[in-house]
Amino acid sequence: MRAPDSPVAGVLDALGQFVGVPVAAGDRLETDLGLDSLELATLAATLRDRFGDRVDLSDYLAGLELDQLIELTAGQLAAFVAERTRE
């Protein structure tokens, strides 16, 4: 069982604060949450402040194909942050 301050819960919380509504892991960032690529840049800064320099969202997004970016979910983003903060 996940601790409440686990990276995954933390990312969903950070996203929820960012968009102003509760966010579920299955929500797609663009289609469901209405985040555009410009807002993702702002989100990248928010996540770095909260989770540290190793969480480089721009670097992660730069590696994704167009189709993957369109389908990108809050849960995938959380998994990326979890992986980068695990040591």
Next chain:
Amino acid sequence: MSRFLFVVPPLLGHLRPAAAIAAELTGRGHQVAWTGSLMTLRPVLGEQALIYKTGTRIHRPQADRGLASLRSLWAEFIVSYAKFTRPAVTKAVAGFEPDVLISDQHTPAGALVAHAAGLPWATLACSTIELTRPYRQLPRVEAWIAAQLARICADAGVAAGTLGFDLRFSPHLVLSLTTAELAGPPVTDAPAGATAAVRQVGPCFGPRAEEPDFDWDWLDPRRQLVLISAGTLAAELADGFYRRALQALAGAGDRWQAVLVTDPASLPEPPEHVRIVSRAPMLELMPRLSAVVCHGGLNTVSEALAHGVPLVVAPIRHDQPVNASLVAAAGAGLRISFSRFSPDQLRDALDAVLTQDGYRAAAARIARSFTAAGGSRTAADYLEGLANTMSRSASRLAFAEREAR
């Protein structure tokens, strides 16, 4: 006198500025013809226009946003439309024998045909998306666009690498319908040198079709007038937008009047200080407006800025997020999230652009840059220049060939 052939998509936002430039050219005694969808072009261009029809393949209004709209624009429209219309454009060139071809940036059939025929051609950039490089942080998205361009070339039997130019950028002339004051200098993901021929001529406004009636007596000079228009939106998107807008306006009847441009039947009866009209006399209203709320289509943004009117922009797709950011960065307005803005956020944003002087001053600065850029007149100057240079060099070449014999 020269002949100019316009190759355009069936999209109103692209047709209006093209028609404005064409009107300037015909006013100077030149001949203009068009290729495109007869059904879409005829009502905008009028009965007199010479149209070589390509057949109609309507790009249906989409409900998708952001990157999903980028994908459908290319995969479902630009690529297939180029393939579908190329034979008709080739026929139009043979029939009209233009001196110069003008190819909209999103109908590259024009570029392919002009190149194959050895015609001088210009690109018409009606959108900011190809000239601001919004996906520079997403290299695989830029690579995907390059692959679509390669597909268009392959469909035409051309190896993309042998063209020597990017289909979106004529090496002779690219007319960009904005100014550096708003959009900055042009930047692109196309190979180096692609922007060398870009000329920022500013927005091109032409004579509009008959303006609809309006209840001018309703206007109250003691209150600030706001126009709210989201253009041609898929109904399910528009509905929520206008409902939230109505809520944002609810308590402001003592300070503001607002005109909402949408189907009046789609919304509840508005309060006294709000009018809902299906069409608004935009040009007559503009000088009286204190702010415009829109989704950031370049034509509406440019019309507002040309009148020094600040904006609140809630962008959805294509170049709208870019335009919203350009407006905000220039200080001429504010950007809000189309999907997520609350009535309170819209009211606060409107209150800011209506009461703080900086926004109007920045909009006025951009208006001056538009005037200086010259719009349709400057665009026509460049196109005439292209026709003259090319016909001179063509006749020199013919002369040299005769001499050689």
